[in-house]
Amino acid sequence: MTEVKLVVYPNPVLLKKCEPITEFNQELKELAEAMQSLMCKQEGLGLAAPQVGKSVCLVVCELSYQMEILVNPVIIDHSDTVVKTVEGCLSLPGLEVRIKDRWEHIRIKAQDLLGQEFERLLAQKDAVIVQHELDHLRGITLMEKMDRIQRLVKKNAYLKKQKRK
Secondary structure, three states, X not given: OOOOOOOOOOOHHHHOOOEOOOOOOHXXXXXXXXXXXXXXXXXXXXXXXXXXXXXXXXXEEXXXXXXXXXXXXXXXXXXXXXXEEEEOOOOOOOOOEEEXXXXXXXXXXXXXXXXXXXXXXXXXHHHHHHHHHHHHHOOOOHHHHOOHHHHHHHHHHHHHHHHHO
């Protein structure tokens, strides 16, 4: 099985926009399996490929109905209603951030590990999880989602803590 390690902020791979996946092969399957294993071991709800150092459009997440693998996922529709959340991230250990602008419902289009397209309608917690992971595919972390006041208080404290490790 492919070995993967968690990448933590401020690693530059977390800030890069990911490339679409064009080859659906055993290597992709092994990467997805390794990501699922790491996510479960870290007790996370989702993990995007940049979080293991890969700049490709791949997400694994544990949604209310099942474990889901999303290849090249995109949001194709969303509700007008937004929800406020408090989110953490495996790549920003110990940091919790108030997010004000997550859509309550989203419709996504993605591919499975064989390249077959599918759509999902996601609501509430599932929608928030997927939006968080899709941010990673666009090079956006919770650091960029913080409002100015949170950034002033939390970013410097987080970076100082990471340097001590």
